[in-house]
Amino acid sequence: METEVQPSAQEQLGSFLLRKLDRMRAAEELTDVVLLAEGIPFPCHKVVLSAFSPYFQAMFTCGLKETRGGEVPLRDTPAQSLELLLKYMYCAELPLSNDNIQGVAAAAFLLHVDGAFRLCQNHMEAHMDASNCVGLNYWARDLGATDLADCALKYICQHFAQVCEEEEVLDLDAQRLGDLLSLDDLNISQEELLLELVLRCVERHRNDPQSEAQAVELLRHVRLELVDPGFLRKARRRNPVLLRHAECFGMIDAALQTAGLCETSAPPRPPLRYGMETTDLLLCLGGVDAEGVPARRGGLADLSFCFAPRGRRTCYMPSPLRDCGGQGQITGGAVARGSSILVAVDAEDQHRRKRLDIYKYSLKEKIWAKLCSAPYRDMYALGLVEDALYLIGGQMKVHHHYVITDNVVRWSLKRGGSWLTFAPLPLALACHCTVSLKEHLYVLGGWTPQDQPDDEPDKLSNRVFRFDPAKDRWTECARMKYSRYRCGTAVLNGEIYILGGIGCDGEDCGQSRRCLSSVEIYNPVTDTWRPGPALPTTLLSLRTNATNIGEVEGKLYLCGYYKGVGRHEIITKEILELDPADNVWTVVERRAAMHDSYDVCLVANLNPRDLLTP
Incomplete structure (x- = not known):
């Protein structure tokens, strides 16, 4: 019966074999080939070289002329790089530094020592920055290492604003710099940055006889129609080449004339760069039930509707419910620094024990990743201050019964760990709202349990509380009218x-309740309320206790709403806009492609190119 060798034993045998082979190489025992690099001999074993390199395997098994004499000259390989590669083969070690990385990587690539080249590539990617990415891109491209070159080019595009500040980019010839300037994927917010780069390049090479021709070539790659006209005029005045050269002068003059035309008569504008398309998006997340019922507009059950008020653009992102099996419901959401999108989802285990799962969206991988879990509660409020999430109030299970609670817990996005208990609400609340403003949390409205057993089962609240995380203290603010x-x-x-x-x-004393169209505005500086512009109709927010409103570029947008309290109703798929300057609600989208009953509305600064288009 054969005995299986355990992995630890295999590792020990492998280490022993490598050490033995390295000693034999040092003593030139049973070596059967000599590699020559810069005239320095390196006795080796063919079997070891062949095991690590298909290049050597083909050389030794095909009877090439170079191997007949027992010596193999490696003309393009430095001796130091070859020595490090042999150390990798015989000792499983590859000490890399900024001084030797390019030589070792080039030798590993040319000799097809793939494992060593992967280590070199990982080292280069880990140490890539704005000062070396341009040179690394063209070095890898010339070598033929397309994966590394593509990685460097992607880094250049994502950090082009920082790359422009480095001297390395100014050393490029006009052809290569022009190729960079023509890319659509540059992450810049203004085209003026590229014009400034061209002017710096022209100034750097002003003594070159070809400087004017290079200026024309580079200027063709700048989308002058996207440059502010005032900036263009100043640039032309202060740069002699732009004034002196007729073609440069003509290109700028044509761009200025285009800027003076109205949109209907102006020619089509050139496409925007990647960074110019980044904008605030309204995200209507969720809306897929356990059976995966699709949206009424068809085929979008696992996607969430996103709307860019600027340009009225529609796109989609994966629903958080798709990555957690399509179960449960999104009950809260928030957007942290860097537009990190967070949602809380109802979940349960195989024993049907409920919990709350917190998910975060990865823009790079386009998936939702689970961060943590919390004890189950519903009708709560999810708040975010700096890098901390708060679960506030709601209904929790206590001694096999659900009760409205004043419990407040916090979870740190930086440190992780457990949920920590903080100062409780001044009164137990459910179905309340929360907003974050100037490093404070505000809790508004909701309902609270009655004190007397003969009263109604719940009492609506018009009270407002402010929470100071630094002091762990709640303070009551001025009360709402409703x-x-x-x-x-x-x-x-x-x-x-x-x-x-x-x-x-006013205060709920048992009077009749109704759907409201009123808007109230609270000023935290004066601690006062004032009426705002009334809604065009009475409406309700989402069933999940989350808000359906977002602020984008100084305007409010209300994304879908319920016109009544009937459980059979679906969201009215209108998007309303409130411009404080006009103080009037207007409809900007009548048939938005949001789900019939989405769960939460958030605002995040994203690039539509990173999302899915209709």
């Missing part, structure tokens, strides 16, 4: 807007 829940909230120009919902006038 007690309400299922309403929308947003921050605009440093003020808190709350609108719609179900409520009643």
Whole structure:
């Protein structure tokens, strides 16, 4: 019966074999080939070279002329690089540094020592920055290492604003610099950056007889129609080449004339660079149930609707529910620094024990990754201050019964770990709203349990509380005119807007409740409320207790809403806009492709190119 060798034993045998072979190479025992690099002999074993390199394997098995004499000259390989490659083969070690990395990588690539080249490539990618990525791109391209070259080019595009500040980019010839300037994928917010780079390049080579011809060639790759006209005029005045050369002068003059035309008569503008398309997007996330029922517009059940108010552009991103099996419901969401999108999803284990899972969206991989879990609660509020998530109030299970709670817990996005308990709410709340403003959390409205057993089962709240995370303390603010829940909230120009919902006038004392169209605006500086522009109709926010409003470029956008309290109703797929200058709600999209009952609306600064197009 054969005995299987355990992995640890295999590793020990492998290490022993390598050490033995290295000693034999040093003593030139049983060596059967000599590699010559820069005239220096390196006795080796053919079997070892063949095991690590298909290049040597083909050489030794095909009877090439170079191997008949027992010596193999390697004309393009430095001796130091070959010595390090042999150390990798015989000792499984490859000490890399900035001084030897290119020589070792080139030798490994040409000799097809793939494992060593992968280590070199990983080292180069890990140490890539704005000062070396341009040279690395062209070095790898000339070598034929296309994967490494593509990685360097991607880095150049993503960090082109920093690359422009380095001297390395100015040393490129006009052809190569022009190729970079023509790329659509440059992550720049203004075309002026490229014009400045061209002017610096022209100034650097002003004594070159070909400088004017190079200026013309480079200027052709700058999309002058995207440059501010005032900037263009100043650039032309301060640069003699742009004034003196007729073709340069004509290109700038044509761009200035185009800028003066109205949109209907102007020629089509050149396409925007990648970085110019980054904008604030309204994200209507979720809306897929356990059976995977598709959206009414068809085939988009696993996607979430995204809307760019600037340009009225529609795109999609994967639904968080797709990456967690399509189960549960998104019950809260927030956007952290760097447009990190976070959502809380109802989940349960195989024993049907419920919990809350927190997911984060990866733009690079286009998937939702789970960050942590929390004990289950519903009708709570999810808040975010700096890099900390807060679960505030809601219903929790206590002694086999669900009760409305004042519990507040926090989880750090930086440190992770467990959820920590913080100061409780001044009163137990459910179905309340929360917003973050100036490093404070504000909790508004909701309902709270009654004190007397003969009263209604719940009482609406018009109270507002502010939480200071640094002091771990709640403070009550001025009360709203209406007690309400299922309403929308947003921050605009440093003020808190709350609108719609179900409520009643003043404090809830048992009076009748109704759907509201009112808008109230809170000023945290003066601690006062004032009425805002009324909604065009009475409306409710989302069923998940999350808001359906977002602020983009100084305007509020209300993304879909319910016109009544009936559970059979679906979202009205309109997007309303409020411009504070006009103080009037207007419809900007009547048939938005959002899901019939999406779960949460967020605003994130993203690039539509990174998302899915219709």
